[in-house]
Amino acid sequence: xxxxxxxxxxxxxxxxxxxxxxxxxxxxxxxxxxxxxxxxxxxxxxxxxxxxxxxxxxxxxxxxxxxxxxxxxxxxxxxxxxxxxxxxxxxxxxxxxxxxxxxxxxxxxxxxxxxxxxxxxxxxxxxxxxxxxxxxxxxxxxxxxxxxxxxxxxxxxxxxxxxxxxxxxxxxxxxxxxxxxxxxxxxxxxxxxxxxxxxxxxxxxxxxxxxxxxxxxxxxxxxxxxxxxxxxxxxxxxxxxxxxxxxxxxxxxxxxxxxxxxxxxxxxxxxxxxxxxxxxxxxxxxxxxxxxxxxxxxxxxxxxxxxxxxxxxxxxxxxxxxxxxxxxxxxxxxxxxx
Amino acid sequence: xxxxxxxxxxxxxxxxxxxxxxxxxxxxxxxxxxxxxxxxxxxxxxxxxxxxxxxxxxxxxxxxxxxxxxxxxxxxxxxxxxxxxxxxxxxxxxxxxxxxxxxxxxxxxxxxxxxxxxxxxxxxxxxxxxxxxxxxxxxxxxxxxxxxxxxxxxxxxxxxxxxxxxxxxxxxxxxxxxxxxxxxxxxxxxxxxxxxxxxxxxxxxxxxxxxxxxxxxxxxxxxxxxxxxxxxxxxxxxxxxxxxxxxxxxxxxxxxxxx
Numbered sequence: 001x002x003x004x005x006x007x008x009x010x011x012x013x014x015x016x017x018x019x020x021x022x023x024x025x026x027x028x029x030x031x032x033x034x035x036x037x038x039x040x041x042x043x044x045x046x047x048x049x050x051x052x053x054x055x056x057x058x059x060x061x062x063x064x065x066x067x068x069x070x071x072x073x074x075x076x077x078x079x080x081x082x083x084x085x086x087x088x089x090x091x092x093x094x095x096x097x098x099x100x101x102x103x104x105x106x107x108x109x110x111x112x113x114x115x116x117x118x119x120x121x122x123x124x125x126x127x128x129x130x131x132x133x134x135x136x137x138x139x140x141x142x143x144x145x146x147x148x149x150x151x152x153x154x155x156x157x158x159x160x161x162x163x164x165x166x167x168x169x170x171x172x173x174x175x176x177x178x179x180x181x182x183x184x185x186x187x188x189x190x191x192x193x194x195x196x197x198x199x200x201x202x203x204x205x206x207x208x209x210x211x212x213x214x215x216x217x218x219x220x221x222x223x224x225x226x227x228x229x230x231x232x233x234x235x236x237x238x239x240x241x242x243x244x245x246x247x248x249x250x251x252x253x254x255x256x257x258x259x260x261x262x263x264x265x266x267x268x269x270x271x272x273x274x275x276x277x278x279x280x281x282x283x284x285x286x287x288x289x290x291x292x293x294x295x296x297x298x299x300x301x302x303x304x305x306x307x308x309x310x311x312x313x314x315x316x317x318x319x320x321x322x323x324x325x326x327x328x329x330x331x332x333x334x335x336x337x338x
Numbered sequence: 339x340x341x342x343x344x345x346x347x348x349x350x351x352x353x354x355x356x357x358x359x360x361x362x363x364x365x366x367x368x369x370x371x372x373x374x375x376x377x378x379x380x381x382x383x384x385x386x387x388x389x390x391x392x393x394x395x396x397x398x399x400x401x402x403x404x405x406x407x408x409x410x411x412x413x414x415x416x417x418x419x420x421x422x423x424x425x426x427x428x429x430x431x432x433x434x435x436x437x438x439x440x441x442x443x444x445x446x447x448x449x450x451x452x453x454x455x456x457x458x459x460x461x462x463x464x465x466x467x468x469x470x471x472x473x474x475x476x477x478x479x480x481x482x483x484x485x486x487x488x489x490x491x492x493x494x495x496x497x498x499x500x501x502x503x504x505x506x507x508x509x510x511x512x513x514x515x516x517x518x519x520x521x522x523x524x525x526x527x528x529x530x531x532x533x534x535x536x537x538x539x540x541x542x543x544x545x546x547x548x549x550x551x552x553x554x555x556x557x558x559x560x561x562x563x564x565x566x567x568x569x570x571x572x573x574x575x576x577x578x579x580x581x582x583x584x585x586x587x588x589x590x591x592x593x594x595x596x597x
Contacts, residue, residue, distance in 0.1 A: 203543045203577065204506050230506065231543060231578065254541030256507065324506040325527075336485045336532040338358040338404065 021178065022154035023116060024049035026161045027086060028056045034165065036084040040064065042071040042093065048118045049178070050088035068098040075113045076105035084112055084165065091117035091174055095136035103143055106170045110145040114164045115172045121211065121263030123176035125302040132297045138268025140172040141241045147171040148240040149193065152214035155184040156238060159191035167193055176212050177302065183215040194239045196247035202233035205320055206251035206258050210237050210270050213261040213311055220316035232320065240270050248277045257286040259323050261316055266291040286326045290319050340388035341422035347493045348595045349385070349422050352429045353394035355485035356457060357405040359478045360396065363456045364403050366474055370456065373449050374398055381450050382413035385425035392422050415440030415447055430596055431461060462559050472551045473517060479558050480512055480521040484532040486592045487523050487585070491530040498588055503528040508543035510585055511536065514554045515547055544577035544585065
């Protein structure tokens with residue numbers, strides 16, 4: 001166990017990362033079969049876990065130094081040359097520092113570049129707001145051609161990495177710092193890009209979530225059933241774009257109350273994507289987005305920040321109870337029909 | 339002697355849940371439809387209750403048939419009972435003779451008697467053979483049960499109000515398929531509403547799907563216990579078994595009140 005010394009605690013403990021470590025291992029496995037796969041990073045091979053690929057395939061690995069704009073420019077060139085670049089860096093650098101290169105060099109040309117964006121949300125809590133990334137989903141989903149995926153845990157990260165090899169065009173895979181608890185037992189639960197996974201069925205309310213909030217939403221559903229007798233549906237909408245319109249519309253129709261929980265600014269992320277679907281469906285429902293309330297994040301340990309922003313199990317339970325009490329229909333005639 | 343709470347609740351279920359089912363008979367039975375086609379009348383049912391009156395009246399007019407609660411000013415026929423208990427007994431099919439005003443309109447009186455007697459189709463001992471009559475019986479019972487459950491809550495039964503109070507918005511749907519006979523009870527935070535057909539605005543919390551009219555009748559006639567009927571494939575219950583059982587319990591309590 002590494003000594004806890006500020007930000008280095010997270011960097012050293014990256015050796016035991018679940019999500020990132022799994023993707024690193026799977027990427028090596030895929031690299032054995034597919035010679036087109038090439039790894040790139042900007043001096044973050046260790047903490048983003050693409051270093052595993054570097055060790056196995058040093059001739060197919062490029063560390064550009066601390067130069068993220070170059071990182072994505074080079075990746076675009078490699079993709080044009082027939083390679084399949086997997087680019088790993090922190091979400092905040094991928095989505096903002098190198099945004100122009102991601103947009104113009106990669107997305108505009110619809111190139112096969114797979115971006116592994118680690119330390120998303122507030123998962124790098126103690127590193128501070130500059131290293132948090134609570135805007136990336138909003139930014140990335142607005143780029144044409146880009147696919148945006150937020151895996152729930154290590155097993156889902158493995159599924160995503162396997163799936164994107166054959167998925168055309170650029171993909172933004174948003175991960176946490178790597179300490180996220182495992183929700184799935186293994187990789188065999190039917191993952192498909194663009195198809196939400198129903199974790200629990202229910203009729204009182206639907207919790208729509210992605211990333212680390214999936215674990216907490218599933219826990220909250222269990223608690224709410226046991227303590228409140230509530231029937232809670234949980235949808236893991238891991239693919240923010242293209243979003244699973246059918247699953248969301250079905251949830252609106254069948255439960256009429258939707259709570260979206262995401263480790264992101266409430267503007268522009270999963271909640272906004274879900275709201276777009278609901279608005280287009282023409283169906284009314286009670287709706288709440290839980291995330292960072294359009295602010296810059298506080299600094300602290302991730303678990304404390306999840307609790308502070310109501311993204312943990314207790315916070316989700318509180319929000320579900322709140323939403324269930326809200327009136328939303330004009331149809332308030334309680335006279336029995338004859 | 340004033341009626342007790344149980345008698346008043348029973349009367350409420352008769353007037354709010356059983357009387358409205360006459361509309362099904364008028365609309366679905368061609369002979370009855372013809373019989374009431376041009377009828378414009380008001381028929382009052384009332385019972386004395388400690389200086390006050392408990393009752394409801396049937397209205398037949400251009401708008402069709404409806405039931406209104408209370409006492410109307412100008413009834414064509416009035417059935418009066420000395421007590422709420424006597425009125426309940428008569429409506430439960432027992433031999434109780436009310437005081438009747440309106441003998442001067444014998445044609446209307448006969449039609450109303452025929453309509454009242456048609457409600458006996460809901461009784462457990464009514465066992466129709468004709469497929470259309472079977473369907474009618476199931477439909478009438480569904481409509482009666484869902485409204486009775488709602489009225490049991492609105493009437494303030496302590497257990498029912500406690501049960502509904504803690505629930506978020508939920509739909510308890512009953513249906514017979516493939517015939518498509520359906521009714522539901524909507525519940526939210528102590529409020530209840532009975533509805534006809536399928537509720538389409540959300541998925542039911544509990545859905546009792548009866549498999550055909552011939553599957554529904556043995557259950558509704560109590561020829562088989564509910565659990566047994568699930569085993570025999572007469573009905574499928576989707577959703578919470580605990581809440582389905584609780585609803586079944588309230589249905590049995592209501593049946594005990596009205597029979």
